[in-house]
Amino acid sequence: MRVLLADDEPISRRLLEGLLRHWGYETVAVGDGLEAWQLLTGNEPPQVAVLDWLMPGLDGVTLCRSIREHDRLRSTYVILVTGKRSAADVAEAYAAGVDAVVEKPVAHEALEERLRHAARLVRARPELEELGTR
Amino acid sequence: MRNVNGAPLRMVSTVRDVTTMREAEALVRLQGEALAAAANAIVITDSSGVIRWVNPAFTRLTGYSEAEAIGARTNILKSGEHPATFYRGMWETVTSGKVWRGTLTNRRKDGSTYVEDMTVTPVRDDGHEITHFIAIKQDVTDQRRAEQAMQQAKEAAEAASRAKSDFVANVSHELRTPMNAIIGMSDLLLDTEITTEQREYIEVVSHSAEALLTLIDEILDISRIEAGTITFTSEVFRPREVLEKALAPLIGQARAKGLELTCAMAPEVPERVVGDPGRLRQVVINLVANAIKFTDHGGIAVSVDCETGDDARHFCHFSVVDTGIGIPRDKHDSIFEAFSQIDSSLTRSQGGAGLGLAIVRDLVERMGGGIWVESEPSRGSTFHFTAPFDPDPSDPSEPASETVEPARRRMSRRGLRILVAEDEPVNRRLVQRILERQGHQVTLACNGGEAVDLHRRQPFDLILMDVQMPGMSGLEATAAIRDQEQASHVHTPIVALTAHAMKGDRERCLQAGMNSYLSKPLRRHKLLELIERLGPADDADPREEGAGRIDSSSAGPSWDEVLDRSGGDAELLREIVGLFCKQGPELLGAVRQAIGRADAVGLTRAAHKLKGAVGNFGANAATASAQRLELLGEAGDLESAQRDLRGLESEIGGLQRALERLVAENLG
Numbered sequence: 001m002r003v004l005l006a007d008d009e010p011i012s013r014r015l016l017e018g019l020l021r022h023w024g025y026e027t028v029a030v031g032d033g034l035e036a037w038q039l040l041t042g043n044e045p046p047q048v049a050v051l052d053w054l055m056p057g058l059d060g061v062t063l064c065r066s067i068r069e070h071d072r073l074r075s076t077y078v079i080l081v082t083g084k085r086s087a088a089d090v091a092e093a094y095a096a097g098v099d100a101v102v103e104k105p106v107a108h109e110a111l112e113e114r115l116r117h118a119a120r121l122v123r124a125r126p127e128l129e130e131l132g133t134r
Numbered sequence: 135m136r137n138v139n140g141a142p143l144r145m146v147s148t149v150r151d152v153t154t155m156r157e158a159e160a161l162v163r164l165q166g167e168a169l170a171a172a173a174n175a176i177v178i179t180d181s182s183g184v185i186r187w188v189n190p191a192f193t194r195l196t197g198y199s200e201a202e203a204i205g206a207r208t209n210i211l212k213s214g215e216h217p218a219t220f221y222r223g224m225w226e227t228v229t230s231g232k233v234w235r236g237t238l239t240n241r242r243k244d245g246s247t248y249v250e251d252m253t254v255t256p257v258r259d260d261g262h263e264i265t266h267f268i269a270i271k272q273d274v275t276d277q278r279r280a281e282q283a284m285q286q287a288k289e290a291a292e293a294a295s296r297a298k299s300d301f302v303a304n305v306s307h308e309l310r311t312p313m314n315a316i317i318g319m320s321d322l323l324l325d326t327e328i329t330t331e332q333r334e335y336i337e338v339v340s341h342s343a344e345a346l347l348t349l350i351d352e353i354l355d356i357s358r359i360e361a362g363t364i365t366f367t368s369e370v371f372r373p374r375e376v377l378e379k380a381l382a383p384l385i386g387q388a389r390a391k392g393l394e395l396t397c398a399m400a401p402e403v404p405e406r407v408v409g410d411p412g413r414l415r416q417v418v419i420n421l422v423a424n425a426i427k428f429t430d431h432g433g434i435a436v437s438v439d440c441e442t443g444d445d446a447r448h449f450c451h452f453s454v455v456d457t458g459i460g461i462p463r464d465k466h467d468s469i470f471e472a473f474s475q476i477d478s479s480l481t482r483s484q485g486g487a488g489l490g491l492a493i494v495r496d497l498v499e500r501m502g503g504g505i506w507v508e509s510e511p512s513r514g515s516t517f518h519f520t521a522p523f524d525p526d527p528s529d530p531s532e533p534a535s536e537t538v539e540p541a542r543r544r545m546s547r548r549g550l551r552i553l554v555a556e557d558e559p560v561n562r563r564l565v566q567r568i569l570e571r572q573g574h575q576v577t578l579a580c581n582g583g584e585a586v587d588l589h590r591r592q593p594f595d596l597i598l599m600d601v602q603m604p605g606m607s608g609l610e611a612t613a614a615i616r617d618q619e620q621a622s623h624v625h626t627p628i629v630a631l632t633a634h635a636m637k638g639d640r641e642r643c644l645q646a647g648m649n650s651y652l653s654k655p656l657r658r659h660k661l662l663e664l665i666e667r668l669g670p671a672d673d674a675d676p677r678e679e680g681a682g683r684i685d686s687s688s689a690g691p692s693w694d695e696v697l698d699r700s701g702g703d704a705e706l707l708r709e710i711v712g713l714f715c716k717q718g719p720e721l722l723g724a725v726r727q728a729i730g731r732a733d734a735v736g737l738t739r740a741a742h743k744l745k746g747a748v749g750n751f752g753a754n755a756a757t758a759s760a761q762r763l764e765l766l767g768e769a770g771d772l773e774s775a776q777r778d779l780r781g782l783e784s785e786i787g788g789l790q791r792a793l794e795r796l797v798a799e800n801l802g
Contacts, residue, residue, distance in 0.1 A: 012746050015700060
């Protein structure tokens with residue numbers, strides 16, 4: 001499974017990248033939202049996106065809205081990592097179409113669990129799509 | 135004849151010739167009119183200083199009408215800007231019958247001041263008694279103001295120029311630090327197992343970095359020359375040794391191009407002289423490197439001869455002959471100017487900003503010598519320079535002594551216990567890697583205080599000490615270590631590491647008790663050479679008990695805790711700690727700047743980012759501090775933010791040190 005990681009803060013980015021690889025995911029890490037969008041809209045888009053909220057260029061929530069509006073990317077699994085933790089913020093994130101919100105500093109177990117969930121969905125997608133076309 | 139007030143002064147003569155008398159009267163009237171029409175203010179006083187007559191220009195200058203002035207004393211014009219002795223001196227001069235000339239500031243009737251040049255001439259009667267003084271004044275206020283403005287403008291321009299040079303010097307200095315990492319890391323990479331292709335790439339990186347460094351040094355030199363802050367030392371040195379050292383690294387370069395580099399020294403050249411060996415070396419290196427650069431076939435020959443003058447000074451004449459492309463005659467002067475090469479396309483193909491010869495000329499001229507070139511296109515060039523040196527005061531005929539002999543060569547020693555005190559994490563890691571690869575045992579300190587503590591607790595064979603560290607500087611730490619050693623009669627060699635390319639640093643380091651000096655960017659081979667030289671001479675096994683680890687007593691994250699944050703991946707942890715050491719201060723700087731700009735939104739963003747960064751280490755105190763500032767930013771409470779900034783700074787600093795210590799202890 002290919003995972004896109006977008007975080008402008010280099011320490012968090014490197015750490016998460018290390019963890020994702022450690023957990024066995026093919027990971028590509030970028031430092032801003034625009035770069036993330038370019039990758040998503042390129043060849044072989046990653047099936048999972050782990051996005052930071054506050055980033056230069058395009059923030060994670062806006063990026064997620066764009067993903068949901070895009071035909072080909074619609075079913076990307078989006079995990080938002082953020083230091084924002086107020087109910088209103090979390091609600092805004094889910095309203096934008098985020099699949100999961102993980103708080104920063106990232107609790108590894110929480111992220112790992114979300115990714116396992118994402119992986120199950122990604123594996124199941126061909127079946128689901130087949131069901132959908134019947 | 136009448137006096138200036140119109141009162142009869144004396145009869146000129148009995149009337150003998152009416153025509154002559156009329157002519158005389160007409161002349162007096164004309165003279166009166168001339169005085170009245172004069173542009174200069176004229177005042178006539180009696181012998182006690184009371185004004186008897188003024189001309190209209192006086193009224194224009196001072197604002198006092200004729201009626202107001204006459205009968206008054208001249209001190210109505212006193213501005214109070216001159217001391218009493220000034221007026222006394224003037225009065226003494228004129229009462230003794232001499233003319234007084236000078237410039238003084240006076241006060242107008244309206245209170246404003248003006249500056250005048252004044253001449254006071256005493257007038258005597260027949261009996262040679264002084265009866266009057268005539269003062270002629272010229273208003274020079276505008277002129278003075280213009281001069282003052284010019285002076286101020288000049289001072290401002292000089293200050294701006296100094297500021298610019300300081301700026302350039304600082305920038306160059308800052309550039310050297312990252313260059314250190316680039317050159318050092320490339321060196322390390324070349325030492326690893328890599329493919330031929332990768333090796334080629336890294337060699338390009340390495341060469342480019344070296345070229346960039348040369349350029350930075352040149353710019354630094356030019357800025358110093360412009361600022362007039364370039365300094366020269368005066369020390370006893372051996373010209374032969376200086377030349378050999380200067381040429382040693384160039385021989386390889388020449389050979390690589392298939393060129394022969396030779397050096398001949400006339401027997402008249404004295405064994406030892408007094409001057410600046412560093413500058414001489416710089417000039418020779420520059421000229422020879424230049425010759426190599428512009429020569430494709432043949433070779434380069436350096437020669438030195440010398441004449442000793444009547445005053446016992448040695449006039450040395452150096453020449454550098456090459457068989458290169460040569461220089462057209464009309465360029466012989468301009469090549470010594472900054473930013474000039476014979477052909478700008480050469481600048482691109484050969485590298486360099488063309489500053490070298492300008493620097494060389496300046497150095498030579500400041501040493502009291504001269505520089506010139508003989509050359510024709512495609513027939514090679516000969517650069518000549520002369521430099522006078524003072525004789526060695528001790529004994530010029532004394533043959534080579536052992537003390538000056540460098541490098542007491544011995545087998546490369548391994549397993550030394552080396553303390554590295556350096557605050558810059560990349561450099562620290564670099565030095566650590568270089569040393570560990572040689573089998574040395576490295577202990578790290580992030581500042582001077584830690585170095586002193588470590589030295590107290592355990593013995594080291596060598597200490598590498600960064601000069602510029604926050605808190606206790608390398609110089610202070612060295613002094614403290616030398617103090618500690620007094621009781622035990624131990625003397626640990628201490629080598630200064632410094633990015634200051636400044637003259638006088640070396641002296642300061644040696645004065646502080648350091649044994650030697652390495653300038654950054656650190657070159658691997660230089661460091662290893664130095665260690666070979668300075669390492670202990672005895673054969674005792676340096677690996678003793680007690681050279682173990684530092685106990686981490688200070689509060690902060692535990693090893694298990696931070697290791698867990700990186701999923702148990704120690705290398706990853708080391709890497710993100712490295713990143714934090716670089717990013718932390720930057721993020722903190724952004725917070726500080728936002729507060730400085732009173733930019734609440736910027737503060738919120740910067741503090742948020744910092745919070746995210748420190749959160750990666752599960753660091754509660756620092757995370758909490760950053761979050762507090764984020765919230766203060768949201769609330770727009772910049773005053774509290776300013777107050778809390780110090781706390782954050784110390785939390786971040788503490789976290790950084792704690793993390794570095796953990797990594798150093800657990801990962802070496």
